[in-house]
Amino acid sequence: MGHNHQQHHQATDGLVNLFTKANHDLSVVHYKLEREFQQIYPDNANPMKLVSRIKKIQDDVSTLKEQCRELLEAKQDLIDEAQTTLIGNKNLVQRMQASLGIPFTGEDDIAFTNFKQIIEEWRVQVRSRTVWICWKGATHSLGLGGEEEGWG
Numbered sequence: 001m002g003h004n005h006q007q008h009h010q011a012t013d014g015l016v017n018l019f020t021k022a023n024h025d026l027s028v029v030h031y032k033l034e035r036e037f038q039q040i041y042p043d044n045a046n047p048m049k050l051v052s053r054i055k056k057i058q059d060d061v062s063t064l065k066e067q068c069r070e071l072l073e074a075k076q077d078l079i080d081e082a083q084t085t086l087i088g089n090k091n092l093v094q095r096m097q098a099s100l101g102i103p104f105t106g107e108d109d110i111a112f113t114n115f116k117q118i119i120e121e122w123r124v125q126v127r128s129r130t131v132w133i134c135w136k137g138a139t140h141s142l143g144l145g146g147e148e149e150g151w152g
Contacts, residue, residue, distance in 0.1 A: 083119060086112070
């Protein structure tokens with residue numbers, strides 16, 4: 001029985017020695033990696049933390065792109081609605097003036113022309129900077145606006 005007990009201790013000693021060597025080897029690897037990171041990365045930057053921060057920034061950029069797309073759509077809807085309302089109101093006023101025999105003076109044409117110019121500048125800006133949104137691996141073009149009846 002003493003022989004079996006001694007074998008058990010030898011096996012345990014061998015295992016302890018193996019773990020001790022593994023621990024030493026891991027310490028050496030840790031030291032070498034730490035030295036390499038200090039040489040390669042400034043200010044002791046942790047590459048895994050950097051990767052995590054980059055992923056968060058990518059997620060934030062995706063969210064911002066979606067919010068910008070929504071804002072552009074809302075702005076275009078507002079412009080379209082203002083355009084429709086102003087053209088309708090202008091035409092209505094002209095018809096009312098004609099039915100009442102009030103001569104058309106054209107004074108409001110300057111303001112209307114300025115409005116049309118602003119709208120056209122917006123459309124040119126949107127066309128020249130076509131908005132591309134990458135969402136779930138697919139690229140979609142966001143078509144904002146088009147030629148409306150009553151312009152020109």
